[in-house]
Structures are given as structure tokens and as C-alpha cells.
Amino acid sequence: MFHFPFKYGISLGVFLGATTLTTYLTGHEPMPNPAMQAMSDTTNRPEENRFKKTVLFNDLNEPMELAVAPDGRVFFVERAGKFYMYDPGQKKTRLLHDFPVKAVDKYLNGMLGMTIDPNFRKNHFLYFFYTIQDKDQTRQRIARFRVNDDSTLDLASEKSIIEFPIDLEVSAHTGGSLAWDAHGNLFISTGDNTVPFESNGHAPIDSRSGRLTFDAQRSAGNPNDLRGKILRIHVADDGSYTIPEGNLFPPGTSGTRPEIYVMGCRNPYRISVDPATSIVYWGEIGPDAGTDGVQGPRGYDEFNQARKAGNYGWPYFVGDNKPYFQYDFATKSVGALFDPNAPVNNSPNNTGMKNLPPTQKPMVWYPYNKSDEFPALGVGGRCAMGGPVYHFDPKLASTTKLPAYYDKALFVYDWMRNWVYAIRLDDNQNYQSMEPFMPTTGDFRRPVDMEIGPDGSVYMLEYGSVYGIDNDDARLVKVDFNGGNRAPVAQVTASDTLGSAPLTVAFKGDQSRDFDKGDQLRYEWRFDGKTVGSTVANPSYTFRKNGIYKTILKVSDQLGNASLDTMTIRVGNTLPQVAISVNQNSTFFPATQTPLAYSVSVKDKEDKVIDKKNVKVVLNYIPKVSSEPMMGHQQLTASFNLGKSLIAGSDCKACHQVAAKSVGPAFVDVAKKYRDDKTATARLANKVIVGGGGVWGEHAMSAHPQLSREDAAEMIKYVLSLGTEPTENRLPQQGNIVLKEHVGKAQEGRYMLTASYTDKGEANATTRSKLALMKSDVLMLRPTKVLGSEADELNNMTRQGKRLGNIHNQSYFVLKNIDLKGIDQLTYRYSSKDRDATVEVHTDSPTGPVISTLAYTATGGWNKFVELGTSIQNPGGKHNLYFVFVKADTPNRDLFSLDWLQFGTKTAATAGGREPSTGN
Known part of the structure; x- marks a missing residue:
């Protein structure tokens, strides 16, 4: 539920991707389609099924930024300091170096970014943005290294290009992105390094004594400070740098730093530069307020465009230059609004000039709630990232490059909302429109960096589901476009997937499909996973020995493109039969304390004797469920888990886990804290909507104004339910139960009688384990x-x-x-x-x-x-x-x-x- 992270610090065919899969199955890559290569059509949107996402490497921990070399090698870094290279020839990832960076706790600094030199073919230079600790001072360093011919990193070649101090106690707003323009100038994004808390999600301009780190006027609003900026420098061969013409402040201007190209940034976490126009784009991660308040407007994230040097307003303005009030944190008095045409920095923490350049408006801005101007961006947590501009090259001999349809499109993405959009600009580089990229098949897992490779494909780092931990789904991925013949999509269904030997299974493959009309499909079935056993679409096969069989269907078209689908068949055991019977109505429970006479029957084909120890009968009473559809077992389960479902569909899981601490507290800890607080549901539901902090440390929870009070309450009810350890009272297979939990209460609860049996299994010679199977039956009783x-x-x-x-x-x-x-x-x-x-x-x-x-x-x-x-x-x-x-x-x-x-x-x-x- 936090607006994090960086504001504070299938089938085999789908998995492999079209090109990779064709190579895997046929031993050669598909031939280029000359007509598609020369095509320059920017009006007909390509079908989404022409894009395939391939996972190149998935064993990562907090990946940050990547760069693709001209020869296709992919270099990327993790926040803790690890520097990797993906070798496309060997299809392997190597750890090249582990930098001893200052990566504190789960959120603070560390290895933040990297890029390759524009002349990498000749000089083999790489640049890194990382945090160092030098005696008692912590600094951000941008350093250059050389890569050896064997892809090892030459540590002795390190050149520190530029450094600047930071306040390490601030776990917020690091920036850290690196990019180049067409003239060989290096752009560096830096965050405002300011505590965002205690400002109620508005402008942190607390200039009281002793509150230095709570005042962004000392950094982002200070022309004499490199934080909260996008810097532009030109690096010489010896590692020194010069100031290009056209930066915001000419060299020698009193109270300014000449490296500044853009000032007034909160956290420009990912930037990009159009290689054709040298226009700078970035995502600005905005403040937390879910509603307008005494101090000023609610929070907005932004996608910004800088055609020339400028001031983009933070901490005095947000969104489309919506001004904050001049606010006295000591007296809580509200002054005049800041003037976007003539902003003035009067903070005693400002070491630079007071009269600032007029502010520039963003290209796109959006709050937590639905945006009136850009409604397509949806609702929820926000974490804007600026991606690359694509330029279609009809001469590029690549079978995987993005099509001409995306020529000159700016790709932007949001870490919290898991989407990627393509923004269209007119001939004057003004915003024109936007559309989602791979909205149904992208399955983006918190994109944290995105680049266009020399092959015209998209390379992306996905941070993974939860902030601040080692995610299972943190990975390096590649998105390829297939402009020619598409591989068919294999799909297996079967009449049964388990049973006793001999087991005859009727397979069906005719639901496989091909997106190219007229393609003739060929089928190859490997029932044992190895040998072709049939070439018809819908075969039957008898498994005569016990075991676990990975049955594979390969579907090919006439050009040799193919895909696979796999189904597991377990032979040697059948499911038990479990049934609950009662002597009364099996849908409703009575209002009085009426005994429930029940019996549980268990049968198993393989078990001659039913082991009563493996029969489990449990009665649970659910005091209250949501007033949603729930008459059948499935409907009731879905309703009872309404809060859980709402959380699963929200941004909560980015910062919370059920039992482990992330950036936010574990849900079970929240439940335990408020176990005896009868007012907790209403109060916490309100907090989910309006945001807030101060209970679990310094990290505030962002607002969720898009949620209704009813939905927020259901989410809190689910969280609070996790604090009660379930008491499991095992019952005999038959007996009488007095139903009394509902007596004297509003009839909103449910009784759930569950019976299950786990059989003894059948020995499997292949795995030397037993294929034990479990079957259950549920009786749900509800009020009349x-x-x-x-x-x-x-x-x-x-x-x-x-x-x-x-x-x-x-x-x-x-x-x-x-x-x-x-x-x-x-x-x-x-x-x-x-x-x-x-x-x-x-x-x-x-x-x-x-x-x-x-x-x-x-x-x-x-x-x-x-x-x-x-x-x-x-x-x-x-x-x-x-x-x-x-x-x-x-x-x-x-x-x-x-x-x-x-x-x-x-x-x-x-x-x-x-x-x-x-x-x-």
C-alpha cells in the first residue's frame, strides 16, 4: 500500500519466445521477411501475439539498471553491488564483480545505475552510479571502468568522474539513472535526498533548525546543490569533465552549479535521452497526499520532457505546476501560494541563489485516483519511470526488432502499476496520445529499467513482486517482435491425468491454434516425454506401468515453426471418494441450538483398509462474511476472501507480505497489534484511503482514494483475521455437533464442515516415492x-x-x-x-x-x-x-x-x- 519503492530508496512456447523457441526446436533461426523489414507502417497496430517475452535470467535481487552493448551483451547491476553480464551467444549470465558499495538496510542507496560509453566498441568504457563511505562522509560517485576483452572488469582502470555528498540517514529519493545524448554528453539523475514524512504527503519545506533533512529546499530547490537534479556533463578521455553549452546555469554564475541541466526534481529514478533529438525524458515519482490539503495539492507522478535546460518546480509545485502554499511548520500557519513564474527559495538551508528560474510543466501527470486528463493510466500506487524513444531502422537486419508502428514512440512504465505505455508525439515533439504496450500478455513484474537493444528488441529488468527482498520473480527479460510467420500455439487436454495402471487416456490436441491463416499443423506426441508415439491430433494412449509421465505435444506449421505443451500424467493411484451426509437441511442452519448429526464416508480403490488417522474432519464457524454472492461453496469461498482478493488486485503486495516484514509491516503483525481494538477496522480502513504513517517506523503508507470505504474495510478485515491462530478441533467420522456459535448473534456467519482423506499412495519406481492423493468434501451451512x-x-x-x-x-x-x-x-x-x-x-x-x-x-x-x-x-x-x-x-x-x-x-x-x- 506504499507509493514505493524508489521514492524511498505457461507453456514452453510462451516462455521461450517465438525466435528462441524456433531455434530450440529446429536448430536455426527463422529467415527474415524482407517485406516486413522494409515496411514503415505507423498506422496499423500490430497484433499483440506477435510480441514474445523471454526470460534471460531470473535469479536476481533488487536489479537496478541495464545497458546493452553493440555486440548484444547485456550488462546490469543489483542495488547491493553485484554487476552481471548476460552473454547472448552462450545464453548464460556471469557475475563480473561485486562492488563494496554502501547499500544500507533494505532501502538505502548502494549500486543505483550504470551505462555504457557511446564509443564502447572502441574504448570499452562502463559507468556506474554508486554510494561510497569515505571516513565519516557518505557520497554518491559516478565512476568509469574499462571492460577487458574477456568481459572481466578492469578494477585498476577506475576513474571517479563526479561525486557529491548525501545525508545517509534519509532513506529516500536516490535517483541514480545514467543516459547519453547524441553529442556524447552524460546525463545523471539525482533524488532530493529528503525525508518525505511529517509533511502529510505534501511539500517537505520544513526549514526549522535541526530539521535539515526535512527540507527539500536545501537540495532540489537549491541551485548550488547537485541533488534533486538531472546533471549534464561531457567526460574526457582522462576522466575529467567539461560543461556543455546550454546547461541551466552558465559557469561562473554565483550561487549555482554549472552541471545542472534540470532542477526541481523529487526523484527522477529513470531517465532516457532521445538519441535523435537529445531531448531528455524521465519519470518523476511524486509525493503521497491522496487529497488536496491545507498545505496544497494532492500528490502526482509525472512524465517529463526537457527540450532544453529548465526548472521543473519541486518542492514548490507538483503536477501541472499546481503550487503549494508557503507553510510554517512551527506555527502551522499558511501563507501565499508559490508563484510558478517567479519561485523564490528563502529557506535558511539554501546555499544558492534565491530567485529561481520559472517552472516548466510536465508532459503527463496523474494522481493515485483516476486522472481526469489521462484516465487510461488507471488508479492505485504510483512509481513513474521514463523509458527509451524507439527509432525504426528499415536497414537493420534483425528478425526481432520492434515494428515501424512504434517509430518515434516514447516508452514509459510504472513500477507500481505494472504497465508500459507508448506515448506518441507530434512533429513538434508535443504530447499527442498514449496506448498500452502488451497489456494482456506482458505480465510485467514491476519494471525497473527498459532499454532498446542494438537489435531493436526491448530489454527490461523486472524488480519482482515485493519491495526490498529477494524476489523469486526478479529477472532480466527480452521482448521480441515477430513480423513474419508465427509459431502455432500447442495446447493439450486429456480425459484423465491420474489413475491405476493400465490407464488409457484420450488426448486432444486439436484445440491448438495458429495465428497465421492457412497454416497446416503437424502433431507429434511424446507420451513418455522422449519417443514420438503418435502424429494424429487426438490420440489415445495406454500407460501400462506406474510412474509420472511428462507427455509432450509438439505442434509445427509447414515452415517448421513450432511450440510445445506438456501435461503430467500420474499412473499408480486414484483419488479417494469422500462424502459428508447429514440428517437435516444441507444448506441452512437453524436459529436454535440444534444438534447436527453427520457422517463421513471414505472409499479408496487402492487402500484395502481406510487409515482413520488420515481421515480429517473439522468444523469451523466463520462469524461474518461479506454480503456478496455466496450460496454455493465456491461462491462463499470467494466472498469470504473478498478482502484477500481486493488486496491481491491492489498494490499492497508490493510493500507487505503476510508473515514477513518488507518495507511495510507483515500483515500478521498488524493483526496482532490490533487484536483487541474494536475500533481498528474503521480507523485502519480510513488510513488505507487517506494514507499516513508513524506507527511502524518512518515509512508512510500512501493514500488509496480510489478505494471505497467498504472495500477498504474488507481488506482490513482480512488482514486482522490473520492475527488469530486457528484452533483445529478434529472430529470423528460420525457424530453429533451442537451448533451454538451463532446463537444470540446476528445471523451473518457460516458453519463449514470439512472432511478429507489422504490415501496411502502407490509406490512409484521412477521417483521412489509414493503418489499419495488427497480428496475432500465441504458442507457449508448458512443462515436462512x-x-x-x-x-x-x-x-x-x-x-x-x-x-x-x-x-x-x-x-x-x-x-x-x-x-x-x-x-x-x-x-x-x-x-x-x-x-x-x-x-x-x-x-x-x-x-x-x-x-x-x-x-x-x-x-x-x-x-x-x-x-x-x-x-x-x-x-x-x-x-x-x-x-x-x-x-x-x-x-x-x-x-x-x-x-x-x-x-x-x-x-x-x-x-x-x-x-x-x-x-x-
Whole structure:
């Protein structure tokens, strides 16, 4: 849930990629398509399936920045100091050096960036941006090294190009990106090195004594400081540098540093320079505020463009030059707004000139919430990164280069939102439009750097799912474009995947597909993973010996392009059969303490005797679940895990883990802290929405204004539920249970009786292990009162909070898997303004047998609810119930609003009269 990280510090065919897979299967790369190479079409968007992402290396820890050499070698670094090279010839990655950098804790500095010299073919120079500790001073250093012919790093060749001190206690805003323009000038991005906390997510301009690191005016707003800037220098052969013409402050200007090209940056974490125009682009990671406040506007991230040197406003402005107020942190008094045309830095911590250049507006800006100007960028956490500009070269002999469609497109990406966009500029380099790049197949895992290689392919470092730890999915990837014939996509399905020998399996491969019309597909089945056993699309095969078989289908087209799909067949055991039976209704629990008589039957084909120790029967009571569709087992599970699902779809997992600390606290620690706090849900839900910090250390949680209060509350409920260690009371296979947990409480809970059996397994000679299998059955009991919003399916009606409305003639809702044993009465709580109609209950379809009919009359107002009962028949067994609204004559729209309905008995129900009730 943090706006992190750097503001503070399949199938085999899909996996390998088209070109790599073709080489793997056929032994040669696909021939270039001359027509595609010469094409220069920037109007027809290529199909997304023409792009393939290949993982080149996936054993990384906090990868930072990469550079691709002219010969295709990929150099990249990790924050802790490791420097790697990927060799495309050998398809291997080597660790070249482990720099002893100052990488503190999980967030602070270290090895931040790298690049290669524009004349790398001749001089073999590499440049690194890293943190050093020299006696009592910590500094950022940009140094140059030479790579030897054998790809080893010549450590003796180190030349320190430029250094500047930083405040190490600030775990924030490092910058660290390096790039070159067409004239051989080196650009260096630096963060403002300022504590962003205690400013309520607004401008950190606290100039009180002793608050140096809380004042970005000392760095980003200071023309005499190299932090919070993009620097531009020209490096000489001997390692010294000169100042190119056109920087923001001419050499000799009092109170300034001549290296500054761009000032007023918060954290320009990734920059790029257009090799054709030398225009600088970068992502600006903005502040945390989710809403406008006393100090000024909410936070925005930005994509910026600098055609010439300029001031981009931080810490006085954000977004499209939205000004902050001059704010006194001592008295909390608010002064005038800062003037973007004539900003003044009056901080006592400013060592440079006070009158600053006028500020420049960004190209794109967006908050946590939906952007009015750029709605396509979505909502959620923000971490903007500026990527490369692509230039299509029709003369480049590459089968994998991006197509001409992306000529002159600027690629940008967001670490938190996991997307990449291509920004289109007009002939004057002004913003024109944007579109997502590989939105459905990219599967980007927090992109942290992106470059175009000499082959025209995209190279990317993906940081991995969680900030500050060794992610399993941190990796180096490559995206290739296939402009010619595409490999088919193999897909295997089977009639069964496990059983006793001999096991006959009917395989199907005819669901494999080819994106190129007219291609003739050929099939090769290797049932044992080695030998071709069939060449038909849908074969059958009998496995006669126990074992685990990796069955592989290879599908080829007439040009030899192919892909693979694999299915595992386990022979030697079959699933047990487990079933729960009860003596009462198997959908609803009664309101009284009624014993539940149950029995669990277990059968297993291979086990002659059922081992009772392996039979597990457990009853759990879930006190409350969300009012979402939940009548069937699957629906209820999804509803109970609503908060978990919302968290999984949000940016929370970037900074939180369930049981381990990341940049934020572990969820279980949060749950334990607030275990006995009855007000925690409301307070923490509000904090999720508005942001805040101070409880778990210095790192603040960013705002999530896009979340509704209900969704935020569900997320917190899930987190808090993790603090209670589950108590598991094992039950016998049959018995009687007194259901009492719900008595005296609002009937919102569920009883879940789970039975499972793990069999003894069948010995497998191949793996020398037993193929033990487990099967379970679940009985879910819920209250007899069902809220309207808990319907499983709706047709031509809508959920309105906990109710159903907008109900018309032939509208219906569905409750699934309902047992009506012992039930003969339905009671509806409803309102209807002025329409009399009928509600029919059908089994299994809207036109199935009718088992209940309610002829109701209007109540006289939508807020006037009454309760009305009617009889219902038990058809036996479980059925899906369709509640169909019928009014043939007009007007027949807006018939009904359902608050709830209750399943019961006539003896327990009140007489079928009307009991008016008004309001909610």
C-alpha cells in the first residue's frame, strides 16, 4: 500500500519466445521477411501475439539498471553491488564483480545505475552510479571502468568522474539513472535526498533548525546543490569533465552549479535521452497526499520532457505546476501560494541563489485516483519511470526488432502499476496520445529499467513482486517482435491425468491454434516425454506401468515453426471418494441450538483398509462474511476472501507480505497489534484511503482514494483475521455437533464442515516415492435469511447496496445449490412503489418447474417495506432456484425492491399478513 519503492530508496512456447523457441526446436533461426523489414507502417497496430517475452535470467535481487552493448551483451547491476553480464551467444549470465558499495538496510542507496560509453566498441568504457563511505562522509560517485576483452572488469582502470555528498540517514529519493545524448554528453539523475514524512504527503519545506533533512529546499530547490537534479556533463578521455553549452546555469554564475541541466526534481529514478533529438525524458515519482490539503495539492507522478535546460518546480509545485502554499511548520500557519513564474527559495538551508528560474510543466501527470486528463493510466500506487524513444531502422537486419508502428514512440512504465505505455508525439515533439504496450500478455513484474537493444528488441529488468527482498520473480527479460510467420500455439487436454495402471487416456490436441491463416499443423506426441508415439491430433494412449509421465505435444506449421505443451500424467493411484451426509437441511442452519448429526464416508480403490488417522474432519464457524454472492461453496469461498482478493488486485503486495516484514509491516503483525481494538477496522480502513504513517517506523503508507470505504474495510478485515491462530478441533467420522456459535448473534456467519482423506499412495519406481492423493468434501451451512445482494446471478436487475432493484418483467435472480428439506415457507421483505406483480420460483432454469408463487401488491413507496410469506415445495435434492418476476401487462418495469428473503416453515413463520415498515 506504499507509493514505493524508489521514492524511498505457461507453456514452453510462451516462455521461450517465438525466435528462441524456433531455434530450440529446429536448430536455426527463422529467415527474415524482407517485406516486413522494409515496411514503415505507423498506422496499423500490430497484433499483440506477435510480441514474445523471454526470460534471460531470473535469479536476481533488487536489479537496478541495464545497458546493452553493440555486440548484444547485456550488462546490469543489483542495488547491493553485484554487476552481471548476460552473454547472448552462450545464453548464460556471469557475475563480473561485486562492488563494496554502501547499500544500507533494505532501502538505502548502494549500486543505483550504470551505462555504457557511446564509443564502447572502441574504448570499452562502463559507468556506474554508486554510494561510497569515505571516513565519516557518505557520497554518491559516478565512476568509469574499462571492460577487458574477456568481459572481466578492469578494477585498476577506475576513474571517479563526479561525486557529491548525501545525508545517509534519509532513506529516500536516490535517483541514480545514467543516459547519453547524441553529442556524447552524460546525463545523471539525482533524488532530493529528503525525508518525505511529517509533511502529510505534501511539500517537505520544513526549514526549522535541526530539521535539515526535512527540507527539500536545501537540495532540489537549491541551485548550488547537485541533488534533486538531472546533471549534464561531457567526460574526457582522462576522466575529467567539461560543461556543455546550454546547461541551466552558465559557469561562473554565483550561487549555482554549472552541471545542472534540470532542477526541481523529487526523484527522477529513470531517465532516457532521445538519441535523435537529445531531448531528455524521465519519470518523476511524486509525493503521497491522496487529497488536496491545507498545505496544497494532492500528490502526482509525472512524465517529463526537457527540450532544453529548465526548472521543473519541486518542492514548490507538483503536477501541472499546481503550487503549494508557503507553510510554517512551527506555527502551522499558511501563507501565499508559490508563484510558478517567479519561485523564490528563502529557506535558511539554501546555499544558492534565491530567485529561481520559472517552472516548466510536465508532459503527463496523474494522481493515485483516476486522472481526469489521462484516465487510461488507471488508479492505485504510483512509481513513474521514463523509458527509451524507439527509432525504426528499415536497414537493420534483425528478425526481432520492434515494428515501424512504434517509430518515434516514447516508452514509459510504472513500477507500481505494472504497465508500459507508448506515448506518441507530434512533429513538434508535443504530447499527442498514449496506448498500452502488451497489456494482456506482458505480465510485467514491476519494471525497473527498459532499454532498446542494438537489435531493436526491448530489454527490461523486472524488480519482482515485493519491495526490498529477494524476489523469486526478479529477472532480466527480452521482448521480441515477430513480423513474419508465427509459431502455432500447442495446447493439450486429456480425459484423465491420474489413475491405476493400465490407464488409457484420450488426448486432444486439436484445440491448438495458429495465428497465421492457412497454416497446416503437424502433431507429434511424446507420451513418455522422449519417443514420438503418435502424429494424429487426438490420440489415445495406454500407460501400462506406474510412474509420472511428462507427455509432450509438439505442434509445427509447414515452415517448421513450432511450440510445445506438456501435461503430467500420474499412473499408480486414484483419488479417494469422500462424502459428508447429514440428517437435516444441507444448506441452512437453524436459529436454535440444534444438534447436527453427520457422517463421513471414505472409499479408496487402492487402500484395502481406510487409515482413520488420515481421515480429517473439522468444523469451523466463520462469524461474518461479506454480503456478496455466496450460496454455493465456491461462491462463499470467494466472498469470504473478498478482502484477500481486493488486496491481491491492489498494490499492497508490493510493500507487505503476510508473515514477513518488507518495507511495510507483515500483515500478521498488524493483526496482532490490533487484536483487541474494536475500533481498528474503521480507523485502519480510513488510513488505507487517506494514507499516513508513524506507527511502524518512518515509512508512510500512501493514500488509496480510489478505494471505497467498504472495500477498504474488507481488506482490513482480512488482514486482522490473520492475527488469530486457528484452533483445529478434529472430529470423528460420525457424530453429533451442537451448533451454538451463532446463537444470540446476528445471523451473518457460516458453519463449514470439512472432511478429507489422504490415501496411502502407490509406490512409484521412477521417483521412489509414493503418489499419495488427497480428496475432500465441504458442507457449508448458512443462515436462512438471505440478503438480496447475496444472489449468485442476476438477469436484468442490479444490486443496490444490500438490496436488489431495477427489477422488471422477466427479470430474475438465482440462488445456487439450495436444499429445501424441511422448508415449506418463503418470506420476502420487499417494497414496490405502484406495481402489483408475481414472483415465481423455478428449479434449474427460468422456465423450469414452478415450486412457489408469490402474488404481491405494491406497498406505495420504495422506502416502505413489508414482509409477505408464501409456500414453497421441496423437489428433493439440491437445485438452483430461479426467482422470476412476471407482469405481462404494461407498465411492467420497476416492479420490486428486495431487501431479503427467508427460508422457513409455516409453523415458525407469522401469518401471511403484511407488516409495514418504513425506511432502511
